[in-house]
Amino acid sequence: MIELKGLWKSFEGRDVLKDINATFENGKTNLIIGQSGSGKTVLMKCIVGLLTPERGELLYDNRNFLAMGKKEKKALRREMGMIFQSAALFDSMTVLDNVMFPLNMFSNDTFRDRTRRAMFCLDRVNLSEAKDKFPGEISGGMQKRVAIARAIALNPQYLFCDEPNSGLDPKTSLVIDELIHDITLEYNMTTLINTHDMNSVMGIGEKIIYIYDGYKEWEGSKDDIFTSSNKKLNDFIFASDLFRKVKELEVQNIEG
Numbered sequence: 001m002i003e004l005k006g007l008w009k010s011f012e013g014r015d016v017l018k019d020i021n022a023t024f025e026n027g028k029t030n031l032i033i034g035q036s037g038s039g040k041t042v043l044m045k046c047i048v049g050l051l052t053p054e055r056g057e058l059l060y061d062n063r064n065f066l067a068m069g070k071k072e073k074k075a076l077r078r079e080m081g082m083i084f085q086s087a088a089l090f091d092s093m094t095v096l097d098n099v100m101f102p103l104n105m106f107s108n109d110t111f112r113d114r115t116r117r118a119m120f121c122l123d124r125v126n127l128s129e130a131k132d133k134f135p136g137e138i139s140g141g142m143q144k145r146v147a148i149a150r151a152i153a154l155n156p157q158y159l160f161c162d163e164p165n166s167g168l169d170p171k172t173s174l175v176i177d178e179l180i181h182d183i184t185l186e187y188n189m190t191t192l193i194n195t196h197d198m199n200s201v202m203g204i205g206e207k208i209i210y211i212y213d214g215y216k217e218w219e220g221s222k223d224d225i226f227t228s229s230n231k232k233l234n235d236f237i238f239a240s241d242l243f244r245k246v247k248e249l250e251v252q253n254i255e256g
């Protein structure tokens with residue numbers, strides 16, 4: 001579980017995060033949504049320690065991240081897996097070597113055990129057959145699956161995904177979402193996903209926080225989102241065609 005308590009972050013005197021309070025449970029896919037520029041990326045960067053908030057607390061299963069020394073933070077980072085917007089694979093390494101990379105960096109296991117673990121992770125994302133290929137030889141969706149395999153190689157407790165579906169078609173996005181959701185449940189991880197994708201909201205939005213101009217404007221689940229009377233949230237989500245159609249259907253069902 002990750003808890004945010006009164007987080008504030010500013011740049012050159014301008015507040016970009018304003019008193020963010022939120023709880024993200026393990027075994028769940030937690031989504032951060034909001035307009036471009038609302039502060040989602042800054043929030044995610046603060047949570048993983050790439051930026052330091054000026055005020056507030058950040059608890060990783062009751063461990064106070066902001067009060068930790070360098071060594072403790074480094075140890076905690078080993079419990080974090082990350083998937084970036086672009087799959088961020090090393091082009092000159094094979095798929096297997098990409099997944100091996102964090103193991104080679106951080107694990108003291110033998111080469112044989114590291115290879116076994118990497119193959120296990122590749123198998124989990126149904127890519128063991130692509131192990132000798134290079135990133136340039138596989139599709140964008142496959143690259144994302146390699147990134148997921150690499151992110152889980154060290155068995156993380158916490159998984160962070162920044163726009164995991166960017167650049168993917170809707171069908172492939174669904175596969176990636178389901179994979180992230182299943183893995184989250186399987187390993188009981190606390191997963192945070194920064195997304196613009198309304199299909200993701202509907203599919204795997206077990207917990208959603210909506211950031212508006214640096215504030216947490218709303219929180220709830222994908223089931224609550226349609227019935228919310230929050231005007232700012234509604235303006236945001238019903239700008240999406242898909243959501244508008246679902247809302248219309250809901251209203252028809254209630255009236256009919």
Ligand SMILES: Nc1ncnc2c1ncn2[C@@H]1O[C@H](COP(=O)(O)OP(=O)(O)OP(=O)(O)O)[C@@H](O)[C@H]1O
Nearest residue numbers: 011012016034035036037038039040041042043196
């Ligand atoms: N390093 C920085 N220095 C100054 N301002 C910054 C910095 N990083 C982000 N900001 C500002 O903070 C605000 C929030 O940015 P952020 O990148 O978190 O938005 P976002 O919600 O992730 O947007 P998008 O969906 O477009 O990625 C923006 O106004 C941005 O210009």
